[in-house]
Amino acid sequence: xxxxxxxxxxxxxxxxxxxxxxxxxxxxxxxxxxxxxxxxxxxxxxxxxxxxxxxxxxxxxxxxxxxxxxxxxxxxxxxxxxxxxxxxxxxxxxxxxxxxxxxxxxxxxxxxxxxxxxxxxxxxxxxxxxxxxxxxxxxxxxxxxxxxxxxxxxxxxxxxxxxxxxxxxxxxxxxxxxxxxxxxxxxxxxxxxxxxxxxxxxxxxxxxxxxxxxxxxxxxxxxxxxxxxxxxxxxxxxxxxxxxxxxxxxxxx
Amino acid sequence: xxxxxxxxxxxxxxxxxxxxxxxxxxxxxxxxxxxxxxxxxxxxxxxxxxxxxxxxxxxxxxxxxxxxxxxxxxxxxxxxxxxxxxxxxxxxxxxxxxxxxxxxxxxxxxxxxxxxxxxxxxxxxxxxxxxxxxxxxxxxxxxxxxxxxxxxxxxxxxxxxxxxxxxxxxxxxxxxxxxxxxxxxxxxxxxxxxxxxxxxxxxxxxxxxxxxxxxxxxxxxxxxxxxxxxxxxxxxxxxxxxxxxxxxxxxxxxxxxxxxxxxxxxxxxxxxxxxxxxxxxxxxxxxxxxxxxxxxxxxxxxxxxxxxxxxxxxxxxxxxxxxxxxxxxxxxxxxxxxxxxxxxxxxxxxxxxxxxxxxxxxxxxxxxxxxxxxxxxxxxxxxxxxxxxxxxxxxxxxxxxxxxxxxxxxxxxxxxxxxxxxxxxxxxxxxxxxxxxxxxxxxxxxxxxxxxxxxxxxxxxxxxxxxxxxxxxxxxxxxxxxxxxxxxxxxxxxxxxxxxxxxxxxxxxxxxxxxxxxxxxxxxxxxxxxxxxxxxxxxxxxxxxxxxxxxxxxxxxxxxxxxx
Numbered sequence: 001x002x003x004x005x006x007x008x009x010x011x012x013x014x015x016x017x018x019x020x021x022x023x024x025x026x027x028x029x030x031x032x033x034x035x036x037x038x039x040x041x042x043x044x045x046x047x048x049x050x051x052x053x054x055x056x057x058x059x060x061x062x063x064x065x066x067x068x069x070x071x072x073x074x075x076x077x078x079x080x081x082x083x084x085x086x087x088x089x090x091x092x093x094x095x096x097x098x099x100x101x102x103x104x105x106x107x108x109x110x111x112x113x114x115x116x117x118x119x120x121x122x123x124x125x126x127x128x129x130x131x132x133x134x135x136x137x138x139x140x141x142x143x144x145x146x147x148x149x150x151x152x153x154x155x156x157x158x159x160x161x162x163x164x165x166x167x168x169x170x171x172x173x174x175x176x177x178x179x180x181x182x183x184x185x186x187x188x189x190x191x192x193x194x195x196x197x198x199x200x201x202x203x204x205x206x207x208x209x210x211x212x213x214x215x216x217x218x219x220x221x222x223x224x225x226x227x228x229x230x231x232x233x234x235x236x237x238x239x240x241x242x243x244x245x246x247x248x249x250x251x252x253x
Numbered sequence: 254x255x256x257x258x259x260x261x262x263x264x265x266x267x268x269x270x271x272x273x274x275x276x277x278x279x280x281x282x283x284x285x286x287x288x289x290x291x292x293x294x295x296x297x298x299x300x301x302x303x304x305x306x307x308x309x310x311x312x313x314x315x316x317x318x319x320x321x322x323x324x325x326x327x328x329x330x331x332x333x334x335x336x337x338x339x340x341x342x343x344x345x346x347x348x349x350x351x352x353x354x355x356x357x358x359x360x361x362x363x364x365x366x367x368x369x370x371x372x373x374x375x376x377x378x379x380x381x382x383x384x385x386x387x388x389x390x391x392x393x394x395x396x397x398x399x400x401x402x403x404x405x406x407x408x409x410x411x412x413x414x415x416x417x418x419x420x421x422x423x424x425x426x427x428x429x430x431x432x433x434x435x436x437x438x439x440x441x442x443x444x445x446x447x448x449x450x451x452x453x454x455x456x457x458x459x460x461x462x463x464x465x466x467x468x469x470x471x472x473x474x475x476x477x478x479x480x481x482x483x484x485x486x487x488x489x490x491x492x493x494x495x496x497x498x499x500x501x502x503x504x505x506x507x508x509x510x511x512x513x514x515x516x517x518x519x520x521x522x523x524x525x526x527x528x529x530x531x532x533x534x535x536x537x538x539x540x541x542x543x544x545x546x547x548x549x550x551x552x553x554x555x556x557x558x559x560x561x562x563x564x565x566x567x568x569x570x571x572x573x574x575x576x577x578x579x580x581x582x583x584x585x586x587x588x589x590x591x592x593x594x595x596x597x598x599x600x601x602x603x604x605x606x607x608x609x610x611x612x613x614x615x616x617x618x619x620x621x622x623x624x625x626x627x628x629x630x631x632x633x634x635x636x637x638x639x640x641x642x643x644x645x646x647x648x649x650x651x652x653x654x655x656x657x658x659x660x661x662x663x664x665x666x667x668x669x670x671x672x673x674x675x676x677x678x679x680x681x682x683x684x685x686x687x688x689x690x691x692x693x694x695x696x697x698x699x700x701x702x703x704x705x706x707x708x709x710x711x712x713x714x715x716x717x718x719x720x721x722x723x724x725x726x727x728x729x730x731x732x733x734x735x736x737x738x739x740x741x742x743x744x745x746x747x748x749x750x751x752x753x754x755x756x757x758x759x760x761x762x763x764x765x766x767x768x769x770x771x772x773x774x775x776x777x778x779x780x781x782x783x784x785x786x787x788x789x790x791x792x793x794x795x796x797x798x799x800x801x802x803x804x805x806x807x808x809x810x811x812x813x814x815x816x817x
Contacts, residue, residue, distance in 0.1 A: 055659060056659070057658060057659070057810060058807055058811070076661055081661070083659070087655055087659075090653070090655045090814075091653040093583075093650070093653045095582070095583055097559065099556035099559045099560075100556065100559050100560040100582070102556050103557040103560035104575050106557070107570065107571060107574065108572050108575055108576070116556060116557050117557055117558075120557075121555070121556070124556075152656070
């Protein structure tokens, strides 16, 4: 990795405990500028907890997060300016219509109203949300909600996109569209880190992969470093150590 | 696996399925108890709140028990009927109105969660009803009304006590059923776009019943006239409000047929309420039926122009303006917030009218004693109550608040914008209340006192509630019922509300004192001084509480995110 420029996202020794359960225990990760980074992990591995701490939504018990050299928890304003976030399991202000929601996010980011109008129109057109008209976001389908959330994260053209489960509950057409948009964003010099447990998507899109299990990073590096000459699925299952075959049980199925 | 299946492969038989065991009411009750228990697990503050709630319930239960048993304890048999009729009627009325206006209902068994299970409507309604009976308010009501059994037993022996016991149980069922049926029906109406305005008016009218009820109480307490009280109780006793509770007295006084008919009235009422509830449950189970999308027609103008309501066209198109516009839209579009607005409107008009005008009608001889001080005091109450709506302002947003955190909105801007957006609705309302009051009292010169007291207490209340909304926030359940709250949140809500009211009242009292001491001079000074006091307090509150918010944003997000 290039040592001279700061990483797009650097996590150092992140720890988070909930009551007695340790969700993340001493996590380190470097996301190089210009990479398309996939954060893989089984359910409950701590992906959402990690990303929430990285973007300033959840205060870590210890450790730090840096966005392009700015400490997220010490100087949040500079860091948040460079960040676009699409959290998972978090509601949108869903009693606004799509255009209203975009305008709200744009103005909240301190953008010029004319620029907000223009970008909102383009985003709604490209994401095929322009037809929704006066429909409130709460009445959108799951896929439409993902798309409008992505539009909100992209609107102020951030340098780093942090996406939690961007492909969950999205139909194939929308997924292809989101992939296309993200690839174009990385092609223009942006950095993306997203969490997923869909290995095919990660294998197809990512330049870098990290496998998270039990609250720490088990493997991290470029896609080829991590998978070697095997398939990503084999590596993933081996690292996570799950059960892959059923035995005598379930005979009644 | 293939080895075990092979012998059966040629005769394809479906796997044997045991007939499902019927779902019984006790399963719902056990589920509710388990939910209550898990909710308390490992959280000291939740346990202490629960204990506090139980203590309040106990106090209420014992007081009620003594009151209802008093005719027997004090050997005043003539008072048995008024106590049962009027007391019981007020109890049912309270169960009807308080959940709508103040407390909400504990919907930890959200009907929507049962939508996929193969349950008949009958099983579901009886199960949910039984679960609703499990809770501090229901138990406290049962204990309180048990005093009626003592009275009936002392007057008419065992048989009367037995009838009274039946009446008490039926009465409790009616109480719980009426609170469920009415909140569920209103929730359905408030969800639907077509009738939600009608629902708002209906809710207002229902809450307005609080007024007449209060008059009745003052009336009864003001003139301790046994005959009048007996007449009222006799009438109430034949309505569903008082029928089950007066059955025991009738039995004790030898009117067995009346007792039987009254129990029947209670049972029929209960059946009707449960049927009504089951109708609205169905629509609640189908989910957030929002009356469908509002149509695909697109709107002229850019995205920014759409965000700002036409009345807000004067506000700047920046971060602050966006926050105000979004909040203003939310106070109208979110059913939970809208029902709060309606409550303020109703209470804000009725309470002062009762206190100021009502007291005139009650005093025999018409010696009218309304004064600027009384007016100022009642206005203090209204302003305090209006500001109290913001006590859990971040709870309304839930996890959506994360968007503001990600955008890095400073705490001061956030709080100022929220207060301004809410005031867009409340300040015109408060002015209207002042006009109505001055009109009722026929004292136009007192307008300044009314507005000044309102603005002062409202502004102080905003400042207090800004702190409270950050430090005492709690999560609201993500259901489509705007009246739903989490188990245990009711007592937290009441407690925090009490703290806020107390703090606001202390800070607002100088205005009332000034009204009492300064005399006519104050009639002119009240408006400018009160307004300056209120606005200054609100600005100072946003300035100071903004710092707290900046430090506590992640913790706040965690507390307002519903646990799933």
